[in-house]
Amino acid sequence: MLSIFVYLNSQILIKEILKTTDGSYTLYVPELDETYHSTNGALQESNHVFIEAGLKFSGLKKAAVLEVGFGTGLNALTTFKETEKKELLIEFTSLEAYPLTWAEVSPLDYMNMEGYQEYSIPFEEMHSCDWGDFTPISSNFSLRKLNLKLQELTFENTFDIIYFDAFAPQIQPELWTEDIFALMYKALKSKGVLVTYCAKGTVKRALKAVGFQLQSIPGPPGKREMTRAVKGDY
Numbered sequence: 001m002l003s004i005f006v007y008l009n010s011q012i013l014i015k016e017i018l019k020t021t022d023g024s025y026t027l028y029v030p031e032l033d034e035t036y037h038s039t040n041g042a043l044q045e046s047n048h049v050f051i052e053a054g055l056k057f058s059g060l061k062k063a064a065v066l067e068v069g070f071g072t073g074l075n076a077l078t079t080f081k082e083t084e085k086k087e088l089l090i091e092f093t094s095l096e097a098y099p100l101t102w103a104e105v106s107p108l109d110y111m112n113m114e115g116y117q118e119y120s121i122p123f124e125e126m127h128s129c130d131w132g133d134f135t136p137i138s139s140n141f142s143l144r145k146l147n148l149k150l151q152e153l154t155f156e157n158t159f160d161i162i163y164f165d166a167f168a169p170q171i172q173p174e175l176w177t178e179d180i181f182a183l184m185y186k187a188l189k190s191k192g193v194l195v196t197y198c199a200k201g202t203v204k205r206a207l208k209a210v211g212f213q214l215q216s217i218p219g220p221p222g223k224r225e226m227t228r229a230v231k232g233d234y
């Protein structure tokens, strides 16, 4: 097993590469006992929670997406594929407080997953492009990576869809609070949609408390339920 090092809250954390049930890889942080994706299928989770329940559900052909936690870039990659397939126009903004290096991401072999080989150059560009500004990755997809903490977010009425992909509430409870969800609510346009793999009662209550309308929907393999939260009537 390959071990690499990254920082979280100024601590150096060892990360290991883990094969998930659908054959795609993720990173595991032993010290937190936490993975970047579901061990029941990293790729399946990305497609189910963010592409199917978020991007496709919105029905939008042109959308501004905000991702919380760029991490390995897997959600950006699955979104890119959908964008190219359906000729969507996507502006993808992704927050990351503790960026991984390409040396840490490339062993996950996302460029060699079935159906993704043709996106290897754009995927490398997603990792090598500058932070802070939009970079056109294709004529349909631009990426803006923001190296900041979720707590510092100041957008208003900007995004159609939020992929809320923070580490689990038991690992980073401070990212699943009413204060944070109020920032998310403000950042969304009216009728905007937030999706997350999490279906915990406390999280759903915090989302509801700031004004979201909740839809509990079937989760990806290994998870009975996930959450979709909508700003205003849908």
Ligand SMILES: C[S@@+](CC[C@H](N)C(=O)[O-])C[C@H]1O[C@@H](n2cnc3c(N)ncnc32)[C@H](O)[C@@H]1O
Pocket (backbone or CB within 6 Å): 035, 036, 037, 068, 069, 070, 071, 072, 073, 074, 075, 076, 095, 096, 097, 098, 099, 148, 149, 150, 151, 165, 166, 167, 168, 172, 175
């Ligand atoms: C579950 S992983 C995200 C996985 C990612 N979406 C992917 O496709 O690989 C959570 C991510 O949130 C980042 N993170 C942790 N605390 C954060 C914070 N306060 N603000 C923004 N990002 C944070 C972590 O470094 C990690 O990359």
